[in-house]
Amino acid sequence: MRLDRRGVLATSLALGGAATAAPVPGKIALEEHVIIPSFLDYLNKAMPPVSAEARAVLVRRMLDFGEERLAAMDGAGVSRAILSISGPGVQVEPDTARATRLAAEANDALAREIQRRPDRYGGFAHLAMQDPAQAARELERCVRELNFQGAMINHHTLGVYLDDPRNDVFWERLQALEVPLYLHPDDSFRMPHVLEGVPELHKPTWEWTTETATHALRLIVTGVFDRFPRAQVILGHMGETLPYMLWRLDSRYAFTPTRRPIRRKPSDYVRSNISVTTSGQCDDVPLTAALAALGESRVMFSIDYPYEDSATAARFIEKAAIAEDVRARVMHGNARALLKLRS
Structure with missing residues (x-):
């Protein structure tokens, strides 16, 4: 999410913003956000400080599954968006029963919208990790019955990491199930x-980067991928800085005593169990x-709609x-393979 100095979303909220040349078609975008009315309280409490005008635009765009969203996709050459x-x-949510119920309701609501445009939309399941066994069952329902492509989990659940x-x-x-988890x-x-x-460094400016990168590293050093070697995780924002750090991670991990050594170097797990998207990172470096x-x-490829501008992301990758x-x-090719998309 990009903010100008007044705290108003900048380019991403500009009207129009289409590329001057026709966009290259066929893109698949994996970090494209929606909201449903029963989740607005959660969203509003966690949203970065923005103007009332910017907040209203963001909410409107996330509630929309029709004309405005599809126009943004068409303007960026996105053929399919995996919604979350x-x-x-x-x-x-501290109430486990409520969290479980609301997660299922959100998945059902998302599935109904996907069924209206199965040619344009896919979905990531929303899961209540307060009850991991029930979350596993809900994931299976979403994949087998609702035809979702995996799950997205928003970091820790009440301080419990994955x-x-x-x-x-x-x-x-x-x-x-052979589907990925998008760790958001x-x-x-x-x-x-x-x-x-x-506060200038809170939330998407820097805090979320260090939080998510560290969460991903916890999965590696605690042996999650040794126990589940075929599990696949997706990180946004070009990998939350991890691609820069692989040599040093290997060097310092080898130097660090541990009672639970992992079987391979940390970088090996990043390369075999983690994929990244370009969401919110429109830079060649x-x-x-x-x-x-x-x-x-x-x-x-990903955009991070509506927090980032679709046309800007499209121009960057093109x-x-x-x-x-x-x-x-x-x-599109890597997403099609990982998510097993037929069309």
């Missing part, structure tokens, strides 16, 4: 001392780093300094 409930959703052993039942089901950012459980007094560090099959065959894989 905007965070934090039920990850912050490496907690109680979540193994979920990882087992995710692996068996959200607020710190407790604000780190280093961020106190600097991190794109080049991600492709070099992870391989050409592990980077996928003009990025990469080979044309790599561009095609990033724009």
